[in-house]
Amino acid sequence: MDARQMKIIAAAEALKHVENGMRLGIGTGSTAEEFVRLLAEKVAEGLEVRGVPTSERTARLCVELGVPLNSLDELPELDLTIDGADEVDGSLRLIKGGGGALLREKIVAAASRKMIVIADESKVVETLGAFPLPIEVNAFGLSATRIAIEKLAASLGLAGAIEQRKSGEGYFKTDGGHYILDASFGRISDAEALATSLNAIPGVVEHGLFINLASLAIIAGPAEARILAP
Template sequence: MIDTLPPAEIGKFISAKHAMQEVRAGMKLGLGTGSTAAWLVKLLAHAQNNHGLMFQACATSTQTTNLATSLGIEIQSLDALGALDLAIDGADEFDPNLDLIKGGGGALLQEKIVESNAKRLVIITDASKQVDHLGAFPLPIEVTKFGWISTQRQVEEALKSLGLAVRTTWRGGPTQPFVTDEGNHILDIYAEKIIAPRALSDAMLNIPGVVETGLFIDMASTIIMGDADGTARFREGTGGWSEKSYDLAAEADLIAALLEMDA
């Protein structure tokens, strides 16, 4: 079955598999959103249901809540759990400072709330998400429904004042815009290169209609990149890269078991 998996999916599995080394019995976990985080949720469910791993968890989206509960993981509220030991999530981009763009799945507000309450944030991804400068991936910002068109105008004016020649588009289109779990819309900013991510984030958050941005600055503790050849490369903070190789043939039965969870 592993032979039928696209290389990107193998890389996602490898990064999630390596991230499981960060999980300890009894931890309070924040579970991320997206296709890479889904591998991690399945691995946790497999460890819980087959090896008795005990943990508590909250989720960063309805999507993740539904997946986790369908696999037997009890999802609690962040308020019930309080401070988390660890959050694990994917990213749309990361730069050499481990600053991130997140929110491609539309869950950036809940992701940032959950992950800011975690002692450590581990990002699981693949090499395609590594960039010299953030911005090639559209930067999402979450905007209230009230005055959303006026907020877009203010966003574009603020971007011009920063010297950024960019365009903005509504996720889902202007006639049927995407609605987040919190009932807001997503405005995507096409900047190509973000030289000063903190200044951009601050400028956006100074606009009353902007709830949050997809810039996750100084939040990630560790980056794990999975590769289709079974190699996991990982960095702690601004240190150098280390790596570990996984035998894909030895992981085939586990991968098959995780894929069966989709049935």
């Protein structure tokens, strides 16, 4: 079974949690896109949902496939968000942002009563940090913000390259017009302390540590999906 098939299995399991009339946060990334495709089939069969996309990329796919959309301002309280993850540990702490939508993903997740993570087995880790941590930053004062992050990392015993994400010949910009620094810290022994400290740096718009947001994770393996719960 290839990676895409496992993503489809996880997405199909998550779809079982979607009920008629739900206000639904719809995530970003390759696994979330498999969920959108399956959701669109149910919508075509008569399922009524109102979706809030976490990125322009997801919005385009939903429009193309006929999934009804609203803005978060129109639906500020959501029943459920379904999204992927770049890493998930046994306590349902996540690293997200590989697709560059971490700010909107976190806002939508926080506005939801429940968040379900869908992923394949390769995303499950004992300790977060093998995947570089995305940190969304303001363009103004970028160098000062990077230095502040480096000093913070050193104070927490973390080291590794902090690189500005590129896109083609230039630098990647998020849907909100910000830049992303990818921090290759390796093992993050205290994700909570890092998250709190990053939030205190003025130039940091958001970071990819999602803590106390996921309600459960559906993890697809070669044979079947399993559930991670707190």
